[in-house]
Amino acid sequence: xxxxxxxxxxxxxxxxxxxxxxxxxxxxxxxxxxxxxxxxxxxxxxxxxxxxxxxxxxxxxxxxxxxxxxxxxxxxxxxxxxxxxxxxxxxxxxxxxxxxxxxxxxxxxxxxxxxxxxxxxxx
Amino acid sequence: xxxxxxxxxxxxxxxxxxxxxxxxxxxxxxxxxxxxxxxxxxxxxxxxxxxxxxxxxxxxxxxxxxxxxxxxxxxxxxxxxxxxxxxxxxxxxxxxxxxxxxxxxxxxxxxxxxxxxxxxxxxxxxxxxxxxxxxxxxxxxxxxxxxxxxxxxxxxxxxxxxxxxxxxxxxxxxxxxxxxxxxxxxxxxxxxxxxxxxxxxxxxxxxxxxxxxxxxxxxxxxxxxxxxxxxxxxxxxxxxxxxxxxxxxxxxxxxxxxxxxxxxxxxxxxxxxxxxxxxxxxxxxxxxxxxxxxxxxxxxxxxxxxxxxxxxxxxxxxxxxxxxxxxxxxxxxxxxxxxxxxxxxxxxxxxxxxxxxxxxxxxxxxxxxxxxxxxxxxxxxxxxxxxxxxxxxxxxxxxxxxxxxxxxxxxxxxxxxxxxxxxxxxxxxxxxxxxxxxxxxxxxxxxxxxxxxxxxxxxxxxxxxxxxxxxxxxxxxxxxxxxxxxxxxxxxxxxxxxxxxxxxxxxxxxxxxxxxxxxxxxxxxxxxxxxxxxxxxxxxxxxxxxxxxxxxxxxxxxxxxxxxxxxxxxxxxxxxxxxxxxxxxxxxxxxxxxxxxxxxxxxxxxxxxxxxxxxxxxxxxxxxxxxxxxxxxxxxxxxxxxxxxx
Numbered sequence: 001x002x003x004x005x006x007x008x009x010x011x012x013x014x015x016x017x018x019x020x021x022x023x024x025x026x027x028x029x030x031x032x033x034x035x036x037x038x039x040x041x042x043x044x045x046x047x048x049x050x051x052x053x054x055x056x057x058x059x060x061x062x063x064x065x066x067x068x069x070x071x072x073x074x075x076x077x078x079x080x081x082x083x084x085x086x087x088x089x090x091x092x093x094x095x096x097x098x099x100x101x102x103x104x105x106x107x108x109x110x111x112x113x114x115x116x117x118x119x120x121x122x123x
Numbered sequence: 124x125x126x127x128x129x130x131x132x133x134x135x136x137x138x139x140x141x142x143x144x145x146x147x148x149x150x151x152x153x154x155x156x157x158x159x160x161x162x163x164x165x166x167x168x169x170x171x172x173x174x175x176x177x178x179x180x181x182x183x184x185x186x187x188x189x190x191x192x193x194x195x196x197x198x199x200x201x202x203x204x205x206x207x208x209x210x211x212x213x214x215x216x217x218x219x220x221x222x223x224x225x226x227x228x229x230x231x232x233x234x235x236x237x238x239x240x241x242x243x244x245x246x247x248x249x250x251x252x253x254x255x256x257x258x259x260x261x262x263x264x265x266x267x268x269x270x271x272x273x274x275x276x277x278x279x280x281x282x283x284x285x286x287x288x289x290x291x292x293x294x295x296x297x298x299x300x301x302x303x304x305x306x307x308x309x310x311x312x313x314x315x316x317x318x319x320x321x322x323x324x325x326x327x328x329x330x331x332x333x334x335x336x337x338x339x340x341x342x343x344x345x346x347x348x349x350x351x352x353x354x355x356x357x358x359x360x361x362x363x364x365x366x367x368x369x370x371x372x373x374x375x376x377x378x379x380x381x382x383x384x385x386x387x388x389x390x391x392x393x394x395x396x397x398x399x400x401x402x403x404x405x406x407x408x409x410x411x412x413x414x415x416x417x418x419x420x421x422x423x424x425x426x427x428x429x430x431x432x433x434x435x436x437x438x439x440x441x442x443x444x445x446x447x448x449x450x451x452x453x454x455x456x457x458x459x460x461x462x463x464x465x466x467x468x469x470x471x472x473x474x475x476x477x478x479x480x481x482x483x484x485x486x487x488x489x490x491x492x493x494x495x496x497x498x499x500x501x502x503x504x505x506x507x508x509x510x511x512x513x514x515x516x517x518x519x520x521x522x523x524x525x526x527x528x529x530x531x532x533x534x535x536x537x538x539x540x541x542x543x544x545x546x547x548x549x550x551x552x553x554x555x556x557x558x559x560x561x562x563x564x565x566x567x568x569x570x571x572x573x574x575x576x577x578x579x580x581x582x583x584x585x586x587x588x589x590x591x592x593x594x595x596x597x598x599x600x601x602x603x604x605x606x607x608x609x610x611x612x613x614x615x616x617x618x619x620x621x622x623x624x625x626x627x628x629x630x631x632x633x634x635x636x637x638x639x640x641x642x643x644x645x646x647x648x649x650x651x652x653x654x655x656x657x658x659x660x661x662x663x664x665x666x667x668x669x670x671x672x673x674x675x676x677x678x679x680x681x682x683x684x685x686x687x688x689x690x691x692x693x694x695x696x697x698x699x700x701x702x703x704x705x706x707x708x709x710x711x712x713x714x715x716x717x718x719x720x721x722x723x724x725x726x727x728x729x730x731x732x733x734x735x736x737x738x739x740x741x742x743x744x745x746x747x748x749x750x751x752x753x754x755x756x757x758x759x760x761x762x763x764x765x766x767x768x769x
Binding site: 010013015020032057 | 546547550551553554555557558559561562565572575576579583711713715718
């Protein structure tokens with residue numbers, strides 16, 4: 001099963017994502033913030049990363065930059081869930097390959113469809 | 124038309140009656156000299172006249188006495204001479220007498236008589252009154268008096284004195300009967316002067332008169348000039364020794380010089396008095412101006428603004444105390460120096476320089492960071508404009524006003540952040556609700572997931588409602604729109620009531636709640652509903668951020684100064700960094716354990732706002748790993764606490 005890392009400080013959101021993704025056939029790992037997520041990726045790179053922007057300690061933007069810095073050969077896609085206001089400030093994302101923005105409040109179906117397109121689940 | 128009009132003169136220092144003022148000024152300029160000249164002319168003439176008169180009279184008297192004495196001597200001589208010559212002639216024989224008469228005075232005897240300076244006449248009278256003039260003296264014009272001798276006089280020798288008919292000339296006449304004839308009487312008359320002028324006396328008189336006059340003049344000048352001068356001299360030296368500027372008593376001397384001096388002194392005193400009056404007025408004006416200046420400076424120093432005035436050359440001519448606070452590092456003596464000489468910031472100096480040339484700096488145009496306090500940078504905003512004199516419109520220089528805009532900028536940034544954060548905080552539960560409800564649409568959802576989803580949605584809606592309430596309350600309090608409905612509350616009853624409702628809602632908890640609220644607390648006057656929100660927030664935080672099986676302590680106590688309400692927990696405690704920001708809006712700890720609890724970072728902000736609205740204070744003490752204690756304190760000096768009422 002493809003392993004998806006979710007960096008999200010809101011536990012309710014993580015919970016609903018986890019249920020939905022597991023039902024869709026993914027394995028889900030959780031990081032409370034950017035730091036935890038980066039640590040996790042260093043040890044075992046996931047098949048995809050879904051991250052929030054506003055997080056304590058290390059936010060989503062810094063997480064993406066650090067991943068790009070530390071793992072220039074990265075292949076897994078990144079989905080950034082963010083609000084409209086933050087999307088307007090995404091100049092920084094130009095230097096980061098295979099990154100998709102998903103506008104909050106996001107539809108679960110849209111997320112799963114996006115994920116299925118980039119990380120197909122083996123039947 | 125001396126219409127008195129009150130005017131304020133140029134420098135605005137005094138109010139005076141201009142008409143009388145001018146008259147007085149004119150008087151002062153001409154009056155002393157005119158008066159001096161007038162006095163001298165009047166006094167000099169009578170000073171000399173009586174002296175002259177006295178001199179002439181004394182001289183005359185002297186001469187009269189002298190000539191009277193002279194006349195007496197001469198008359199005595201005449202008496203002797205007359206008697207002897209009369210006796211001699213009476214004894215002459217008849218023939219000899221006839222010869223004498225015939226010789227017409229040629230005889231040596233009569234020559235002598237004729238030479239006598241006072242001899243008038245010599246005649247022989249018969250018993251029938253027939254007169255025969257024998258000899259006449261040089262004193263012509265007097266004539267021979269026709270006074271006849273009495274019978275007794277005709278028979279004896281004697282003399283008689285009489286005056287002429289006009290009574291102007293006194294005459295002494297000697298008579299004697301001629302012995303040889305027996306019937307004839309001889310009469311010899313002499314002048315008998317009352318006064319006698321010695322020959323040449325007039326020359327002495329003419330010579331001595333000027334001498335006497337000179338002497339008198341000398342005395343007069345000594346008395347009238349030298350003595351007053353001497354007195355003046357003494358007076359001057361006593362005045363030089365610092366004695367009173369005084370007039371001299373002139374009632375005895377009546378010296379015009381001293382009069383003049385006294386007039387001068389009186390005049391000088393008047394002038395000095397006027398000067399003193401003016402000086403007093405000036406001094407008062409100066410004090411008033413100085414007071415005005417101090418007051419203006421005090422007002423300017425009390426302003427929370429930096430105020431400075433630059434002259435046309437760009438030098439600082441005035442600055443208030445605050446001004447220098449905006450230029451830390453600048454020397455305190457900047458007055459008289461141009462901006463570039465002292466400004467620690469070259470950029471500001473350059474901007475001010477260009478602003479001066481281009482006619483000012485608009486507010487907000489120039490802002491610069493002038494100091495660092497803790498983590499904040501303090502920002503100043505400069506504005507500059509030309510100041511013109513109210514009357515002439517001339518430029519008085521540039522007025523420069525510097526304002527600290529740190530808090531304005533901070534508030535602006537805070538309100539922007541508040542809006543963003545509020546939107547974010549509202550979006551998060553919305554996001555959750557949307558995703559759970561989307562999941563619920565799945566047909567094949569496990570029943571326990573379905574229940575969990577519904578519960579989550581329910582909680583999140585609650586959380587949103589809570590958030591919206593808090594947001595509204597904070598906004599109201601911060602904008603000053605909230606109405607406080609204060610009522611008198613029995614503190615212990617009020618706190619017990621809160622405790623009871625908390626116990627009801629938290630009855631499934633493993634926590635121990637300790638209540639320590641004495642009955643005897645003073646009453647407080649508060650908005651019950653608002654304060655309840657505060658205390659509930661603190662209690663629910665104490666429950667939320669606690670350990671399993673921990674303790675919540677809800678206590679109140681009354682000290683001499685205050686009523687203290689404290690809520691303690693046995694939770695993880697609050698780090699020092701978190702304590703600094705715990706009351707900031709939307710602040711949430713970065714600690715992962717704490718963030719696992721739902722929260723939006725507004726509860727403590729609202730709690731503190733409400734407490735402060737009641738003039739109370741909210742403080743936190745905490746030890747990591749042991750717990751935290753929040754304390755609300757209402758000072759008894761505020762009118763919140765009603766002392767003695769229970």
